[in-house]
Amino acid sequence: MASSSQPTAPAGLDLIDQPYSVTPEQLKQFREDGFIKLKDVFDQAVLNHYGDVITRLTLDHNPNKDTPLEKRSTYGKAFIQVGHLWHKDADAKAFTFSQRIARIAAELLGTRGVRLYHDQSLYKEPGGGFTPWHVDQQYWPMASARSVTAWIPLQPVPTEMGPLCFGKGSHLKNIGRDLAISDESEQRIRDAIRQEGLIEVYEPYDLGEVSFHYGWTLHRAGPNTTEQPRKVHTVIYMDQDMLLAEPKNDNQRGNWQALTSDVKVGEVMAGKNHPVIWSLDDA
Template identity: 35%
Template sequence: MATPWTGDDQEWWDWYMTLAHDADIAPAPLLPGPRSATGAVASDREVTEALAAPYALPDEAVAFFGRHGFVRLPHVLAPAVVAALARCADRLLTAAHGTDNPGRFLALEQLWPREPLMRSVALSRRLGDIAARLLGVDALRLYHDNILSKEPLCGRTPWHRDSDHYPLDSTAVVTSWIPLGEIPDAMGPLACLSRREAARALSGLPASPHRRSYDELVAARLHEAAARPVATPFAVGEVSFHASDCFHTAGPNRTTAPRRVLSCTYYEDGSRIVDEPTALSGAWTDFVPGVRPGEVAASALNPVVGTRAPAS
């Protein structure tokens, strides 16, 4: 699929979700979603301070990420901070899409240049430094930030790995996944497959990732190999990071509440845009404006947001 994408980013997501071979789900019954948080909501200043504070990343977590290509970290954000970010995301999504979107996967990209609270997330040293240390690189740039909302009745996210999507020539690419509330099984939590399981079950995939047959083949290969992703529920404040070679998916949202997540993708400083980006990269020129294929990916919208802390 060498033809570049010509639509906008939401159109890309609407198309992309059709690539799940079992995208359509039965309309009922839906389970109640998690109860809304009733505790404190952090102020904008408190959010900014929390996202600038360092996180005590254990060496064991770095090693786990190196072996498996993903890691979940507890207590990265306080519940009050999550509540403030969730309130902001609700406002932005309602303004863009209204409140009635059954079955859709909604996305808002590049929020940080115009939304102060989203800027605190996208430029967060807390998150950026975690990402840099997990990848073991000296400095990371921001590719983009987004809000992802899997609405009630939205089906599965197709199996994929981000290396097939981002038009970057580097393997040092990682994405944060920040739930804006509890995510029980019925909401479709992020499901990551270990690198070890992928090497055992998915080597030499012949299908193209832009066809529905790719998702079907990955699912069949994993079933044959009895390989299972980690797909357990998320608690408030837990954050997941996954590498660009990590195969992942997410189940359908079978609840009455939207499943909302903030996400940021980072890449090693000095990376270049590949020579021939494809439609799988979506509206990539919105995220790296003014940079042409083959050039270093460093525009005004790609600030350095994370550095590797000195070894202790």
């Protein structure tokens, strides 16, 4: 059920708040593989409307707009990254607060509800470079592994455009957890994946297909060799009862101060930036 702060979707776009059926087989697959791709989560009307909003915000707040692609670091070449879109626009908030996506996240995690950790757009420009192997939760001071990222393409993503590639079952391996995303993480994690014999799953995304992956699931993305941007909105969820852990590195300390400074170590991460998006408590 929606929280009291849940925005209302415009007329004709209420699919974002309608339930989506996740089967027991899909739950099992997610927990074994560390990721899952779900078909037909959104339709063309939803993606057109919210895609236009996310694109406008991404271009307006593009941190790379004054730096040519060829002069950026590997990270800067990988994508345009703009966070906290829900603070910037009412429609962006409605999309980030989608009950459909949040309920899927809670079901996949097996929790009574989920909080927002943060949202962000990840636009891989035409000619944009690869995204190195990494794990997301290396950046987040969370006390458990009950976090999940929803990766929501705003258009179909063929392999030439740089969809996500996952290390199947890698959330169960202690690989790359001390590495920030970088050229080093790309090489060291790639080598470890091959040594462990993990399967790399690199597949295109259909229109309306959305993937979910654990915070400790290894993933990367190829370059965008097309003439169109790869437009993606992401929402990171955590267990409604997630506790703030003592930060283990500079990235986690930075995230604590930037997002969760109103919460103390050992407390539930119920700060102003982390509202409950969906919960059985509200049913």
